[in-house]
Amino acid sequence: MKVNRCLKQLFFGFNMLLGIAGCVLLVLGMIAAPHNTEHDQGESIGLTWIISTAVVSVLLSLLGAYGAYQENIVILRLFLGIIGFGSILFLILGFKVARSMPEAMQVIQENLPAITSEMMADAEQRQTIMALQVQGKCCGIMSYRDWDSNIPETCQCSSFKSDPSQCMEVQMTKDGGNWGRSDKSEMMWIYREPCGPLILDNFDSAFKTVLGFFLGFGLYACIGQVLSGVMIRQVKKVQSTDVPETIDDGYRFTPQFQAIRHAEGVEPTTFYP
Secondary structure, three states: OOOHHHHHHHHHHHHHHHHHHHHEEEEEEHHHHHHHHOOOOHHHHHHHHHHHHHHHHHHHHHHHHHHHHOOOHHHHHOOOOHHHHHHHHHHHHHHHHHHHHHHHHHHHHHHHHHHHHHHHHHHHHHHHHHHHHHHHHHOOOOOOHHHHHOOOHHHHHHOOOOOHHHEEEEEEEOOOOOOOOOOEEEEEEEEOOOOOOHHHHHHHHHHHHHHHHHHHHHHHHHHHHHHHHHHHHHHHHHHHHHHHHHHHHHHHHOHHHHHHHHHOOOOOOOOOO
């Protein structure tokens, strides 16, 4: 009796997909690593999670494939234990992210004005905002007044002729003075919408990506638990069918077996170790 071929191929396919996913994550992590030197601690932790998950996924896929190929119960049980622990861990983290998402988004929204002031005070952060304005066709974070009277060119509405609804006309002063009409003031067409909603949408997308990452790997690991459990059962069943032959071979050298054979008129069998 042999292990079901379809089950074995399905288990190999599972491990192959797990290994491919791990390799993709590892490549993405290695690409992002050089750009993470000046990022905050939260992004560094996220990158560490990605690389660690990638390495474990690749090694685990190799372990599972080898255990299935050798039909080794010990290796398969080790695979089952590791992937079972991983599924529980990822599902718990996923549920925690899902539960904390609304509260986290509310905190970010409430602190956005304070964050805006800090970002506007930093030259590098202002460059980041200007790049965001080009991408999102917006101006400022809370409003265009975040720039005081020094509105950058990235706020200028380039789609005025094609879509005037995206634009609004504001007054600014060339000498950097306060808002209001003066001899040195001029009018400027800028994007109507601020970038704050876009930033909040980016945070929301990031939270959903993390949630999908944890729940996706957790559910996939649950599938691996089921497959490895069935594989172990199949291997044990196959091995149990081979045991009686071994027992017969050993049993024929016992005194009980020899007595039965002697009663049948057969010469005793001598065992040479």
